[in-house]
Amino acid sequence: MTKNHQTEEKTCDENSTTCSSGQSAHAPKGLPPKSKIDVKHVILVLSGKGGVGKSTVSVNLATALSAHGRIVGLLDLDIHGPNIPKMLGIEDQRPAVLANSLEPVHVTGTLAVMSMAFLLPDTSTPVVWRGPMKMAVIQQFLNEVNWGSLDYLVVDLPPGTGDEALSIVQQAPNLRGAVIVTTPQDVAVLDAVKAIKFIEKLDLPVIGIIENMSGMICPHCGDIIDLFGRGGGEKAAHDLGVPYLGSIPLDPEMVKAGDEGRPYILRHADSPTWRAVDAVMENLVKIVES
Ligand SMILES: Nc1ncnc2c1ncn2[C@@H]1O[C@H](COP(=O)(O)OP(=O)(O)O)[C@@H](O)[C@H]1O
Numbered sequence: 001m002t003k004n005h006q007t008e009e010k011t012c013d014e015n016s017t018t019c020s021s022g023q024s025a026h027a028p029k030g031l032p033p034k035s036k037i038d039v040k041h042v043i044l045v046l047s048g049k050g051g052v053g054k055s056t057v058s059v060n061l062a063t064a065l066s067a068h069g070r071i072v073g074l075l076d077l078d079i080h081g082p083n084i085p086k087m088l089g090i091e092d093q094r095p096a097v098l099a100n101s102l103e104p105v106h107v108t109g110t111l112a113v114m115s116m117a118f119l120l121p122d123t124s125t126p127v128v129w130r131g132p133m134k135m136a137v138i139q140q141f142l143n144e145v146n147w148g149s150l151d152y153l154v155v156d157l158p159p160g161t162g163d164e165a166l167s168i169v170q171q172a173p174n175l176r177g178a179v180i181v182t183t184p185q186d187v188a189v190l191d192a193v194k195a196i197k198f199i200e201k202l203d204l205p206v207i208g209i210i211e212n213m214s215g216m217i218c219p220h221c222g223d224i225i226d227l228f229g230r231g232g233g234e235k236a237a238h239d240l241g242v243p244y245l246g247s248i249p250l251d252p253e254m255v256k257a258g259d260e261g262r263p264y265i266l267r268h269a270d271s272p273t274w275r276a277v278d279a280v281m282e283n284l285v286k287i288v289e290s
Protein backbone atom coordinates (compact mmCIF):
# COMPACT_ATOMS: atom_id res chain seq x y z
CA MET A 1 0.00 0.00 0.00
CA THR A 2 2.96 2.32 0.09
CA LYS A 3 3.25 4.22 -3.12
CA ASN A 4 6.69 4.27 -4.59
CA HIS A 5 7.14 7.36 -6.67
CA GLN A 6 10.88 6.82 -6.98
CA THR A 7 10.78 4.11 -9.62
CA GLU A 8 10.47 4.84 -13.30
CA GLU A 9 7.17 6.19 -14.47
CA LYS A 10 5.27 4.23 -17.05
CA THR A 11 3.89 6.99 -19.25
CA CYS A 12 4.07 10.70 -19.55
CA ASP A 13 4.13 13.02 -16.62
CA GLU A 14 0.77 14.23 -15.47
CA ASN A 15 2.19 17.61 -14.61
CA SER A 16 3.83 18.28 -17.95
CA THR A 17 1.72 19.82 -20.68
CA THR A 18 2.61 17.32 -23.38
CA CYS A 19 3.50 13.65 -23.54
CA SER A 20 5.03 11.18 -25.95
CA SER A 21 1.79 10.99 -27.93
CA GLY A 22 2.14 14.71 -28.58
CA GLN A 23 -1.28 15.44 -27.13
CA SER A 24 -1.89 18.19 -24.71
CA ALA A 25 -2.61 16.89 -21.22
CA HIS A 26 -6.05 17.48 -19.74
CA ALA A 27 -7.53 18.42 -23.10
CA PRO A 28 -11.06 17.07 -22.91
CA LYS A 29 -11.85 15.21 -26.12
CA GLY A 30 -15.64 15.22 -26.01
CA LEU A 31 -17.26 13.94 -22.85
CA PRO A 32 -18.25 10.28 -22.70
CA PRO A 33 -21.99 9.57 -22.45
CA LYS A 34 -23.69 8.48 -19.23
CA SER A 35 -23.04 4.84 -18.52
CA LYS A 36 -25.88 2.32 -18.86
CA ILE A 37 -24.68 0.38 -15.82
CA ASP A 38 -27.69 -1.07 -13.98
CA VAL A 39 -27.43 0.40 -10.49
CA LYS A 40 -29.92 2.06 -8.16
CA HIS A 41 -27.54 4.15 -6.08
CA VAL A 42 -24.01 5.26 -6.82
CA ILE A 43 -22.15 6.54 -3.74
CA LEU A 44 -18.78 8.27 -3.89
CA VAL A 45 -16.40 8.09 -0.95
CA LEU A 46 -14.19 11.17 -0.80
CA SER A 47 -11.81 13.05 1.42
CA GLY A 48 -9.62 16.11 1.08
CA LYS A 49 -6.50 14.21 2.11
CA GLY A 50 -5.10 10.69 2.13
CA GLY A 51 -4.72 8.36 5.07
CA VAL A 52 -8.01 9.28 6.75
CA GLY A 53 -9.44 5.81 6.11
CA LYS A 54 -11.43 6.30 2.91
CA SER A 55 -10.62 2.86 1.57
CA THR A 56 -11.21 1.23 4.95
CA VAL A 57 -14.58 2.95 5.21
CA SER A 58 -15.47 2.01 1.61
CA VAL A 59 -14.70 -1.66 2.25
CA ASN A 60 -16.59 -1.81 5.53
CA LEU A 61 -19.55 0.19 4.27
CA ALA A 62 -19.84 -2.01 1.18
CA THR A 63 -19.56 -5.13 3.33
CA ALA A 64 -22.17 -3.83 5.78
CA LEU A 65 -24.55 -2.99 2.95
CA SER A 66 -24.15 -6.43 1.41
CA ALA A 67 -24.63 -8.04 4.83
CA HIS A 68 -27.95 -6.19 4.97
CA GLY A 69 -29.21 -7.78 1.80
CA ARG A 70 -28.13 -5.18 -0.73
CA ILE A 71 -26.38 -6.21 -3.92
CA VAL A 72 -23.20 -4.18 -3.90
CA GLY A 73 -20.40 -3.36 -6.30
CA LEU A 74 -17.21 -1.82 -4.93
CA LEU A 75 -15.20 0.17 -7.44
CA ASP A 76 -11.65 1.12 -6.50
CA LEU A 77 -10.74 4.21 -8.50
CA ASP A 78 -7.58 5.00 -6.60
CA ILE A 79 -5.58 4.50 -9.75
CA HIS A 80 -2.33 5.53 -8.11
CA GLY A 81 -2.66 3.41 -4.98
CA PRO A 82 -5.36 0.78 -5.41
CA ASN A 83 -5.45 -1.08 -2.09
CA ILE A 84 -9.02 -2.35 -1.82
CA PRO A 85 -8.11 -5.83 -3.16
CA LYS A 86 -5.42 -6.20 -0.50
CA MET A 87 -7.85 -5.16 2.23
CA LEU A 88 -10.24 -7.85 1.01
CA GLY A 89 -7.54 -10.51 0.52
CA ILE A 90 -8.27 -10.80 -3.19
CA GLU A 91 -5.15 -9.13 -4.56
CA ASP A 92 -4.03 -12.32 -6.30
CA GLN A 93 -7.29 -12.75 -8.13
CA ARG A 94 -7.98 -11.45 -11.62
CA PRO A 95 -11.30 -10.65 -13.27
CA ALA A 96 -12.29 -13.31 -15.78
CA VAL A 97 -12.25 -12.01 -19.34
CA LEU A 98 -15.50 -12.75 -21.13
CA ALA A 99 -16.39 -12.10 -24.78
CA ASN A 100 -17.22 -8.41 -24.37
CA SER A 101 -16.75 -7.78 -20.71
CA LEU A 102 -14.80 -8.40 -17.53
CA GLU A 103 -16.24 -10.41 -14.66
CA PRO A 104 -15.64 -8.52 -11.40
CA VAL A 105 -14.09 -10.43 -8.50
CA HIS A 106 -16.86 -11.76 -6.24
CA VAL A 107 -16.11 -11.55 -2.52
CA THR A 108 -19.51 -12.90 -1.53
CA GLY A 109 -22.71 -13.56 -3.46
CA THR A 110 -23.69 -9.92 -2.95
CA LEU A 111 -20.34 -8.11 -3.07
CA ALA A 112 -18.31 -7.75 -6.28
CA VAL A 113 -15.11 -5.72 -6.68
CA MET A 114 -13.32 -4.06 -9.55
CA SER A 115 -9.99 -2.31 -9.09
CA MET A 116 -7.12 -0.87 -11.07
CA ALA A 117 -4.96 -3.25 -9.05
CA PHE A 118 -6.37 -6.18 -11.04
CA LEU A 119 -5.16 -4.68 -14.29
CA LEU A 120 -1.67 -3.68 -13.21
CA PRO A 121 1.22 -6.13 -13.55
CA ASP A 122 2.18 -5.38 -9.95
CA THR A 123 0.92 -2.84 -7.47
CA SER A 124 4.35 -1.39 -6.79
CA THR A 125 4.45 0.01 -10.33
CA PRO A 126 3.37 3.64 -10.18
CA VAL A 127 0.87 4.69 -12.79
CA VAL A 128 1.09 8.19 -14.13
CA TRP A 129 -1.83 8.87 -16.39
CA ARG A 130 -3.24 11.93 -17.98
CA GLY A 131 -6.84 12.93 -17.35
CA PRO A 132 -8.26 11.54 -20.62
CA MET A 133 -6.68 8.14 -20.00
CA LYS A 134 -8.23 8.00 -16.56
CA MET A 135 -11.56 8.92 -18.06
CA ALA A 136 -11.25 6.04 -20.55
CA VAL A 137 -10.45 3.48 -17.89
CA ILE A 138 -13.30 4.68 -15.68
CA GLN A 139 -15.62 4.39 -18.68
CA GLN A 140 -14.51 0.77 -19.09
CA PHE A 141 -15.03 0.03 -15.42
CA LEU A 142 -18.60 1.23 -15.69
CA ASN A 143 -19.53 -0.14 -19.11
CA GLU A 144 -17.46 -3.23 -19.71
CA VAL A 145 -17.61 -4.88 -16.31
CA ASN A 146 -20.29 -7.46 -15.81
CA TRP A 147 -21.76 -5.94 -12.64
CA GLY A 148 -25.23 -7.38 -13.16
CA SER A 149 -28.04 -5.54 -11.43
CA LEU A 150 -26.73 -3.59 -8.43
CA ASP A 151 -28.45 -1.88 -5.53
CA TYR A 152 -25.29 0.08 -4.68
CA LEU A 153 -22.05 0.95 -6.37
CA VAL A 154 -19.62 2.25 -3.74
CA VAL A 155 -16.78 4.17 -5.38
CA ASP A 156 -13.52 4.63 -3.48
CA LEU A 157 -11.70 7.67 -4.83
CA PRO A 158 -8.13 8.86 -4.41
CA PRO A 159 -7.59 11.77 -2.03
CA GLY A 160 -8.24 15.24 -3.30
CA THR A 161 -10.41 16.59 -6.01
CA GLY A 162 -9.09 15.32 -9.30
CA ASP A 163 -9.90 13.73 -12.63
CA GLU A 164 -11.30 10.50 -11.17
CA ALA A 165 -14.05 12.31 -9.30
CA LEU A 166 -14.86 14.48 -12.31
CA SER A 167 -15.05 11.46 -14.63
CA ILE A 168 -17.28 9.44 -12.39
CA VAL A 169 -19.59 12.39 -11.85
CA GLN A 170 -19.90 12.81 -15.62
CA GLN A 171 -20.47 9.15 -16.38
CA ALA A 172 -22.29 7.49 -13.49
CA PRO A 173 -26.10 7.33 -13.55
CA ASN A 174 -28.16 7.55 -10.33
CA LEU A 175 -25.40 9.29 -8.47
CA ARG A 176 -26.81 9.93 -5.00
CA GLY A 177 -23.88 11.98 -3.81
CA ALA A 178 -20.70 11.77 -1.84
CA VAL A 179 -19.76 10.61 1.61
CA ILE A 180 -16.88 12.57 3.11
CA VAL A 181 -14.46 10.80 5.40
CA THR A 182 -12.50 12.89 7.85
CA THR A 183 -10.60 12.43 11.10
CA PRO A 184 -11.09 14.57 14.21
CA GLN A 185 -7.90 16.59 13.69
CA ASP A 186 -8.42 20.18 12.62
CA VAL A 187 -6.43 19.88 9.44
CA ALA A 188 -8.37 16.82 8.30
CA VAL A 189 -11.64 18.61 9.02
CA LEU A 190 -10.45 21.58 6.97
CA ASP A 191 -9.67 19.19 4.12
CA ALA A 192 -13.16 17.74 4.40
CA VAL A 193 -14.56 21.24 4.09
CA LYS A 194 -12.52 21.66 0.91
CA ALA A 195 -13.86 18.36 -0.45
CA ILE A 196 -17.41 19.47 0.31
CA LYS A 197 -16.95 22.74 -1.56
CA PHE A 198 -15.65 20.76 -4.54
CA ILE A 199 -18.65 18.44 -4.48
CA GLU A 200 -21.05 21.32 -4.28
CA LYS A 201 -19.38 22.88 -7.31
CA LEU A 202 -20.19 19.67 -9.16
CA ASP A 203 -23.83 20.05 -8.13
CA LEU A 204 -23.62 16.80 -6.26
CA PRO A 205 -25.35 16.33 -2.92
CA VAL A 206 -23.23 15.62 0.14
CA ILE A 207 -24.80 12.52 1.67
CA GLY A 208 -22.93 13.18 4.87
CA ILE A 209 -19.72 13.27 6.86
CA ILE A 210 -18.17 10.28 8.62
CA GLU A 211 -15.61 10.90 11.34
CA ASN A 212 -13.11 8.06 11.23
CA MET A 213 -10.50 7.28 13.91
CA SER A 214 -12.78 9.04 16.33
CA GLY A 215 -11.37 8.02 19.69
CA MET A 216 -9.54 4.73 20.08
CA ILE A 217 -10.73 1.36 21.28
CA CYS A 218 -8.44 0.37 24.16
CA PRO A 219 -6.89 -3.02 23.31
CA HIS A 220 -7.05 -3.95 27.00
CA CYS A 221 -10.53 -3.12 28.14
CA GLY A 222 -12.39 -2.20 24.95
CA ASP A 223 -13.35 1.25 26.21
CA ILE A 224 -13.00 4.32 24.01
CA ILE A 225 -9.92 6.48 24.69
CA ASP A 226 -10.18 10.05 23.49
CA LEU A 227 -6.93 10.16 21.54
CA PHE A 228 -7.13 13.03 19.05
CA GLY A 229 -10.28 14.58 20.36
CA ARG A 230 -13.66 13.80 18.91
CA GLY A 231 -16.52 15.67 17.37
CA GLY A 232 -14.68 17.69 14.68
CA GLY A 233 -16.55 15.92 11.89
CA GLU A 234 -19.89 16.44 13.55
CA LYS A 235 -19.15 20.12 14.10
CA ALA A 236 -18.06 20.53 10.46
CA ALA A 237 -21.29 18.83 9.35
CA HIS A 238 -23.32 21.13 11.56
CA ASP A 239 -21.49 24.28 10.41
CA LEU A 240 -21.86 23.32 6.74
CA GLY A 241 -25.44 22.19 7.07
CA VAL A 242 -24.83 18.66 5.78
CA PRO A 243 -25.85 15.40 7.49
CA TYR A 244 -23.58 13.67 9.97
CA LEU A 245 -23.50 9.93 9.39
CA GLY A 246 -21.59 8.97 12.51
CA SER A 247 -18.17 8.13 13.85
CA ILE A 248 -15.98 5.06 13.67
CA PRO A 249 -13.32 4.60 16.37
CA LEU A 250 -9.68 3.85 15.73
CA ASP A 251 -9.55 0.15 16.40
CA PRO A 252 -6.24 -1.77 16.41
CA GLU A 253 -8.18 -4.79 15.14
CA MET A 254 -9.14 -2.75 12.08
CA VAL A 255 -5.48 -2.29 11.12
CA LYS A 256 -4.90 -6.02 11.54
CA ALA A 257 -7.97 -6.86 9.49
CA GLY A 258 -6.78 -4.53 6.71
CA ASP A 259 -3.32 -6.06 6.69
CA GLU A 260 -4.67 -9.60 6.75
CA GLY A 261 -7.17 -8.97 4.01
CA ARG A 262 -10.46 -9.60 5.79
CA PRO A 263 -12.93 -6.81 6.23
CA TYR A 264 -13.12 -5.97 9.88
CA ILE A 265 -16.85 -6.14 9.94
CA LEU A 266 -16.92 -9.82 8.95
CA ARG A 267 -14.58 -10.84 11.75
CA HIS A 268 -15.77 -8.80 14.66
CA ALA A 269 -19.53 -8.87 14.47
CA ASP A 270 -21.08 -7.16 17.47
CA SER A 271 -17.99 -5.29 18.66
CA PRO A 272 -18.38 -1.54 19.38
CA THR A 273 -16.57 -0.77 16.11
CA TRP A 274 -18.87 -3.07 14.16
CA ARG A 275 -21.87 -1.35 15.70
CA ALA A 276 -20.40 2.01 14.73
CA VAL A 277 -19.95 0.95 11.10
CA ASP A 278 -23.43 -0.54 11.10
CA ALA A 279 -24.95 2.69 12.44
CA VAL A 280 -23.18 4.73 9.75
CA MET A 281 -24.49 2.33 7.10
CA GLU A 282 -28.05 2.56 8.49
CA ASN A 283 -27.89 6.37 8.43
CA LEU A 284 -26.67 6.33 4.86
CA VAL A 285 -29.41 3.92 3.79
CA LYS A 286 -32.03 6.15 5.44
CA ILE A 287 -30.86 9.15 3.44
CA VAL A 288 -30.28 7.35 0.15
CA GLU A 289 -33.34 5.12 0.06
CA SER A 290 -35.88 7.56 1.45
N1 LIG B 1 -11.02 3.11 12.11
C1 LIG B 1 -9.77 2.68 11.94
N2 LIG B 1 -9.13 2.04 12.94
C2 LIG B 1 -7.86 1.63 12.77
N3 LIG B 1 -7.15 1.77 11.65
C3 LIG B 1 -7.72 2.39 10.63
C4 LIG B 1 -9.07 2.87 10.69
N4 LIG B 1 -9.36 3.45 9.50
C5 LIG B 1 -8.26 3.33 8.74
N5 LIG B 1 -7.27 2.70 9.41
C6 LIG B 1 -5.90 2.40 8.92
O1 LIG B 1 -5.30 3.60 8.46
C7 LIG B 1 -4.55 3.39 7.29
C8 LIG B 1 -5.06 4.29 6.16
O2 LIG B 1 -6.37 3.90 5.83
P1 LIG B 1 -6.90 3.91 4.33
O3 LIG B 1 -8.27 3.36 4.36
O4 LIG B 1 -5.92 3.26 3.40
O5 LIG B 1 -6.93 5.49 4.07
P2 LIG B 1 -7.18 6.31 2.70
O6 LIG B 1 -7.88 5.42 1.76
O7 LIG B 1 -8.00 7.50 3.13
O8 LIG B 1 -5.82 6.72 2.23
C9 LIG B 1 -4.66 1.89 6.98
O9 LIG B 1 -3.54 1.23 7.50
C10 LIG B 1 -5.92 1.45 7.74
O10 LIG B 1 -5.87 0.11 8.15
Ligand SMILES: [Mg+2]
Binding pocket: 054, 055, 056, 078, 083, 157, 158
Ligand atom coordinates in the same frame (compact mmCIF):
# COMPACT_ATOMS: atom_id res chain seq x y z
MG1 LIG C 1 -7.41 4.80 -0.16
Ligand SMILES: [Zn+2]
Binding pocket: 218, 219, 220, 221, 222, 223
Ligand atom coordinates in the same frame (compact mmCIF):
# COMPACT_ATOMS: atom_id res chain seq x y z
ZN1 LIG D 1 -8.38 0.20 28.68
